[in-house]
Amino acid sequence: MFCLVGFILFGILGIFSATHRELAKEAGSCVFRRVTFRPCIVTFREKFKGMILSKLINRTPLLARIFNKYFELLSWIFILLSILSIIWVGNSVWNYYAYGSCNGLNASGFCVFDPTGKNNQISAIGEECFAEAPKESGLSLKDVDLSLFPHTNVGAKNEIVFIGCYSCDYTREAYPIINNLLDKYSVDYVFIHFPVKTETNYLTAYGYCVQKEDEGKLRLFNDLIFSSEKSAIANSSFTDGIIQSLGLDVEEIRKCTESEEIKDRVFEMLEETKQTSIYGTPTIFINGEAFVGPKPERVYKRALNK
Template identity: 25%
Template sequence: MDEDATIHRRRGLIATLATLVVLVLVGVFVFRVVYYINLIRSGATDPASLSFTNAYSVSAALASQPVQDGMFDLATTDDPSLGSSSAPVTIVEFADFGCPYSRESSFVIRELALAYPQDVRFVYRDFPLTDIHPLAQKSAEAGECAQDQGKFWEYHDKLYQNQSSLSEDRLVEFAQELNLNVYQFESCLTSGRYADEVLEDYQAGVEAGVRGTPTFFINGNRVAGAIPKNILDALIVSIVNREAQ
């Protein structure tokens, strides 16, 4: 009987400690978000000083490579984008359809694109981490094939919404569900028509210091990791207000 009581007490203590650890971690995260937002609103920080590598998939092949600091002028003319081409804020995202943090960011991007259609231009570029996500390259090519038929963003959403069940067969099924010309889509995908273009995106990212996903370039400033919505929102407002002065 005493032994059972001791076991119950231990289990209760472990549960209490686990709850405290979770509360501390949540508290630290909330504090960090509020801290960053206050700095941004006060004008005391800029995108180049931010980093969110706790929400970041890193390529083992790239992790040890040196990273150059500075501003980066990335070509975006042939990449899928949302928002006005004359927007004061341009956010280029290098992402991987197999990355859970890219998935998390995709919902934030879609929401903020609707909120700031004239103030922000979001640009998507591929950065397939094939050493972590084997289907990343083919998924990126599939997105390009959907872009051919004017439905990149719808296909982008499908990939992230079904990330846990991606397969080559599913890539074609998504095209069917979006009422794409499946014959045209499948021909594009199986021929590898956009394999080189995806690799060009990847190489451009590497040269700009991308080492994992997601990585953002906010008006040329690199930010690694999934940016919490409140912080990205505050950054956008801060830059728009600064540009308007």
Template identity: 25%
Template sequence: MDLSGKNLAVLAIIFVLGFAAGYAVNYGSKEKIEKSSLSEIEEKVVNFVNTNLLKPGIEAKIVNVSEEDGFYVFDLEFSKDGNTLGYDSVYVTKDGKYLFIGKFDLSGEVENEKAEKLIDVENEPWKGDPNAKITIVEFSSYDCPFCAKFALETLPKILQNFSVKVVFKDFPIHGEVKAHEAANCAGEQGKYWEYHDVLFQRQEEWRKNESKLLEYAKELGLNVSEFEICLNSDKYREEVLKDKEEGIKLGVRGTPTFFVNGKVVEGAKPYEEFEKILKELEEK
């Protein structure tokens, strides 16, 4: 692993369903693990994660194994009652002794160009100027009150005062995948952003009663029958979870997280902070 200059990185625990301080986990004696095969390490990883890191009822399974910077990388799928909640990756040293989740650059510098290339914005909902030289990609959760604050208060000011293209990426935090699917179903009928705003405006309502998702479709004048068929088909579930997986790989740890021309901006910053960032980019 390259530990020099801007590539210096630290591995830290980041759970799909919560966060913890960074540390490495020694989950077995060195003598035993040195003799372990990869398949035995896989078994130890799954047992450790399920027993020690997840809430009751949530299970992890390995969906892919690869190597990166001298580590084994185990891609995990998290599920509850047969429903996929999300994905994350754990890193294990080649001797099988230490387990980590997540990787951070300690230099404080963001590889903007790399982030821009990694983010897939094709066929994603967007608004603003399609030819703008500034693109804001937001990883957001409809269940997140800070995301609602950005969507309803800060975003309108940005769009009013700057030429930007804003792209929305799904990052459900608490299992509210259905709300994200519903927005995509509304998008089929040309009402993505209207439905997006309603979900944020009435968070408390649909959190308690998911049937409200159909009511919102009716209120917005959608063909409710077509909307319901779309929603019940789970046709957008894979797409929603793919967005989240992409965010995790980019280092997204919570919502909202923004990539402004590739530069990471975390949290619901006040408009004034976005104004400063956007003015600097306009002057370049």
């Protein structure tokens, strides 16, 4: 087993040193002999063991004696730790590819591939934007009546329910990624504006009335809202300009948003959204699976039926 230890050690050190590359070759030859049920070359074993003992004996004779006595056992321990480390790194790489986090879906612990944690950033409900999501808790569409919300492409083989806030940076980061998927795949799409910032509360009614007036205009309305400055969309006069640019009657949309029927519907939609146990935006359900925070496009694509 010492030859495998040597192969790993000198293989790494050989990247930086020609001397260690030669030792790595000897160790590799030794590994090959062992896997083909032949004894390792004794000279390499003694050379490898001697290199370590020479360092230890001048500093800690007791440690040198222990190392010499338990050399084979220590070699096995090193190999076991190396294998476990490789498995752990491999699992982290897979998690990052599949979920955008080394720690798994919606997990916000440190990830060397995403040190800033940007793939899990959210705006908390009733809070300002912040970088670390709280613990995930039972996100589900099970008890939600989606028929209350505007749909596009009803009956498609995929379903995306996007819960976001027009003025949240993290929703704004995820929106174009989801938009790109809508252009590529067959998707029954529901966008739910869940206002984290109070200055955009009025936009929920605007979006609903746009859909009611012209079903094909809601996505265009969302595109224009998300591409506008956050400070601008806090002003209803600016939004009226967007309504006008869509070819809709501003006065009719205003009347719609101010009606008691629509106010009741908006309240009902917001209360229904809370049934998902949402704790921050964006929260995106793709075919029932919840994704919290803006993920790389590849993560969302894996949840789609191609």
